[in-house]
Amino acid sequence: EDQVTQSPEALRLQEGESSSLNCSYTVSGLRGLFWYRQDPGKGPEFLFTLYSAGEEKEKERLKATLTKKESFLHITAPKPEDSATYLCAVQAWSPSVEGGSEKLVFGKGTKLTVNP
Amino acid sequence: GAGVSQSPSNKVTEKGKDVELRCDPISGHTALYWYRQSLGQGLEFLIYFQGNSAPDKSGLPSDRFSAERTGGSVSTLTIQRTQQEDSAVYLCASSLGLARTQYFGPGTRLLVL
Numbered sequence: 001e002d003q004v005t006q007s008p009e010a011l012r013l014q015e016g017e018s019s020s021l022n023c024s025y026t027v028s029g030l031r032g033l034f035w036y037r038q039d040p041g042k043g044p045e046f047l048f049t050l051y052s053a054g055e056e057k058e059k060e061r062l063k064a065t066l067t068k069k070e071s072f073l074h075i076t077a078p079k080p081e082d083s084a085t086y087l088c089a090v091q092a093w094s095p096s097v098e099g100g101s102e103k104l105v106f107g108k109g110t111k112l113t114v115n116p
Numbered sequence: 117g118a119g120v121s122q123s124p125s126n127k128v129t130e131k132g133k134d135v136e137l138r139c140d141p142i143s144g145h146t147a148l149y150w151y152r153q154s155l156g157q158g159l160e161f162l163i164y165f166q167g168n169s170a171p172d173k174s175g176l177p178s179d180r181f182s183a184e185r186t187g188g189s190v191s192t193l194t195i196q197r198t199q200q201e202d203s204a205v206y207l208c209a210s211s212l213g214l215a216r217t218q219y220f221g222p223g224t225r226l227l228v229l
Binding site: 034042044045049101103107108109 | 160
């Protein structure tokens with residue numbers, strides 16, 4: 001069974017204090033790993049897709065990296081507006097579904113709070 | 117352009133009643149997905165559509181749950197004889213096609229009393 005574990009569950013940072021969020025995954029075959037941001041009362045907002053180990057993607061203060069077992073979301077010099085819950089999800093190849101499974105399997109998220 | 121829209125945004129119902137939740141995908145998106153987000157739980161996959169067909173219904177928790185999609189666009193998720201454990205946020209997503217990025221709507225918050 002495909003599983004995603006995110007850590008820590010919650011993280012408090014001071015503005016400007018860089019840190020990383022972890023996403024460990026177990027899948028039969030990784031088709032893609034996705035990072036989303038979710039603000040309270042809203043739907044998840046897409047950030048990044050990573051497909052293979054060694055891949056990195058950046059957007060403003062965020063950088064996502066991928067290994068064969070985990071992904072990291074690095075936040076450099078965060079600002080209060082970066083406060084949100086960050087969700088990691090995997091999409092897997094499935095032997096029972098031609099072309100692979102379309103469903104995303106999500107972790108429970110990391111709630112990030114950045115204090116001014 | 118317009119994103120995924122869902123209605124209603126909030127729904128309060130009594131145990132045993134039926135509810136219908138609606139999703140309008142991004143224009144041109146052929147794939148549509150339903151997920152559920154419960155307190156303390158991650159997002160759970162329910163069902164997805166490619167066009168009007170549903171190749172994977174494996175996440176529907178019971179036969180009280182059903183979904184349909186018409187005209188390759190709007191989808192409706194129906195929950196019959198609602199139970200208190202059905203209380204959750206129901207999220208819809210759409211994508212340009214299979215194996216493409218899924219974009220989420222704002223969700224419908226369902227409370228079953």
